Amino acid sequence: MNHPGTIVFVEVGSPEEKVMKVTEVPESVAFVKLNGAKVPVVRVVAQVVGAQRIIVSYGADGARLSATYQSKS
Amino acid sequence: MSVKLGPKVDPRTAVIPGPTRATASSEAKETRAGWNPLARRPITQVHHRPAPGPTPPPMEDHPVVDHLEQQLLWAALPAQRQKQLHALIESTSAIGNRARAAIARVVEAEDFAGLTPAEQAVRVSAAAFSPPVIPELTIGDLENTRPLLELSRRQEARVRGFEFAGAAPAEVKVTTVTIAGHEVKITEATTPLPAGLHQHSTETIIDALRRMPLDALKQIQEVQLSSARSPTDAFYAQLYGKPDFRAYMNCGADGVVGVFPFTEAGEQNCTQNCVHSTHTVSSTLVHEAGHSWSMRTYGHASEQGWKDWEAAAARDNMALSAYAKSSVDEDIGEATVLYLESRGTPHFDTYRALYPNRFALLDRQFNPAAAPQPPAPRAVPPQFSGSGDR
Numbered sequence: 001m002n003h004p005g006t007i008v009f010v011e012v013g014s015p016e017e018k019v020m021k022v023t024e025v026p027e028s029v030a031f032v033k034l035n036g037a038k039v040p041v042v043r044v045v046a047q048v049v050g051a052q053r054i055i056v057s058y059g060a061d062g063a064r065l066s067a068t069y070q071s072k073s
Numbered sequence: 074m075s076v077k078l079g080p081k082v083d084p085r086t087a088v089i090p091g092p093t094r095a096t097a098s099s100e101a102k103e104t105r106a107g108w109n110p111l112a113r114r115p116i117t118q119v120h121h122r123p124a125p126g127p128t129p130p131p132m133e134d135h136p137v138v139d140h141l142e143q144q145l146l147w148a149a150l151p152a153q154r155q156k157q158l159h160a161l162i163e164s165t166s167a168i169g170n171r172a173r174a175a176i177a178r179v180v181e182a183e184d185f186a187g188l189t190p191a192e193q194a195v196r197v198s199a200a201a202f203s204p205p206v207i208p209e210l211t212i213g214d215l216e217n218t219r220p221l222l223e224l225s226r227r228q229e230a231r232v233r234g235f236e237f238a239g240a241a242p243a244e245v246k247v248t249t250v251t252i253a254g255h256e257v258k259i260t261e262a263t264t265p266l267p268a269g270l271h272q273h274s275t276e277t278i279i280d281a282l283r284r285m286p287l288d289a290l291k292q293i294q295e296v297q298l299s300s301a302r303s304p305t306d307a308f309y310a311q312l313y314g315k316p317d318f319r320a321y322m323n324c325g326a327d328g329v330v331g332v333f334p335f336t337e338a339g340e341q342n343c344t345q346n347c348v349h350s351t352h353t354v355s356s357t358l359v360h361e362a363g364h365s366w367s368m369r370t371y372g373h374a375s376e377q378g379w380k381d382w383e384a385a386a387a388r389d390n391m392a393l394s395a396y397a398k399s400s401v402d403e404d405i406g407e408a409t410v411l412y413l414e415s416r417g418t419p420h421f422d423t424y425r426a427l428y429p430n431r432f433a434l435l436d437r438q439f440n441p442a443a444a445p446q447p448p449a450p451r452a453v454p455p456q457f458s459g460s461g462d463r
Contacts, residue, residue: 026304029180029305032240042172056402056403064364067323068322068323069357070321
């Protein structure tokens with residue numbers, strides 16, 4: 001599946017949004033592999049919770065595609 | 074009027090009395106000394122772990138908190154708030170203890186007696202519910218006393234050429250287990266881990282899966298135990314300015330979970346309340362199961378299910394946890410942990426009283442026979458403040 005071209009990175013609690021071209025990010029960030037198919041990521045929302053950062057990737061239709069839980073250190 | 078806070082306080086007093094300015098300190102001390110940790114609410118089942126940081130001392134009896142419903146301020150609370158507050162202060166869980174301690178601090182404040190009942194109600198409500206009853210995250214925050222689910226079948230195989238995310242093809246051990254009738258595949262790297270790093274064993278993951286509520290387990294298809302770092306680490310390290318950023322777990326909407334090597338050796342054998350414990354792994358998977366069912370059932374962002382959930386959350390008028398406030402997705406994930414992890418325990422009714430409208434929707438998902446009819450839709454104000462909102 002083709003990527004629409006850009007990904008918006010958001011950190012909860014920060015007013016800033018960073019928009020990056022898909023060519024500027026690794027493929028493992030730009031796409032999530034679901035059921036054997038590569039689904040484009042268009043929005044990445046990170047939130048710091050305690051000692052962890054939780055990063056959630058969303059698809060073009062607003063669907064939550066995956067969540068990455070940071071290791072404590 | 075100076076009314077001493079103590080066992081002889083008339084619970085029908087019109088306005089909750091507070092210590093006078095001259096005696097506030099000594100009386101507050103006396104009140105705390107008078108709390109009898111064994112007198113009224115023995116904490117026999119602590120479903121919620123106390124929050125990190127300073128924990129209030131065990132608090133069981135308090136002359137005002139125990140008779141809150143007989144105070145004038147009670148009438149100033151909306152009916153639903155009364156039900157929620159009643160459930161909270163009567164709860165034998167740690168969240169009940171925390172709330173009672175917070176309310177006690179408020180009513181012992183020097184200026185409290187001079188407030189109107191409506192003002193007192195606002196303060197008491199804020200003390201009990203703000204910040205959220207669950208401070209950060211429900212993941213790993215709930216005790217789990219359920220018996221392990223039955224492991225009925227186990228099959229192992231070696232597979233060559235398997236590709237973990239970001240790693241070269243390698244031989245892996247694939248263990249297929251059937252737990253309570255549900256099949257899960259666990260793929261474990263056989264490549265040696267880099268020095269200083271640790272990874273869960275297949276046995277640990279089987280244990281974590283067996284600790285899950287069955288309704289959540291059904292959402293998990295595969296767990297992959299990699300011996301290589303996540304391919305996203307370098308990018309996120311740079312993006313977030315954290316050179317030591319390391320992903321621990323990645324959960325996809327298809328029920329495939331990736332676990333990456335971690336550094337904390339001491340936590341490997343931890344059973345509760347640490348990031349890499351079996352308990353936390355299990356709890357995290359329950360949270361992710363909440364995303365799986367909601368995506369599958371509610372579908373695309375514009376569909377009615379999400380709006381129904383937002384409306385239910387607005388009617389509950391209370392955050393589930395600080396993390397749940399970030400988006401409707403996370404609210405569902407957190408609610409699913411709370412619902413499934415507490416089901417079958419005495420605390421389930423407490424949580425249902427606190428979050429009745431969300432629990433009604435979860436009934437439709439996990440207990441349709443007992444689910445009430447859906448409420449009529451109505452306009453609600455925006456509930457979620459995070460950037461990941463639908």
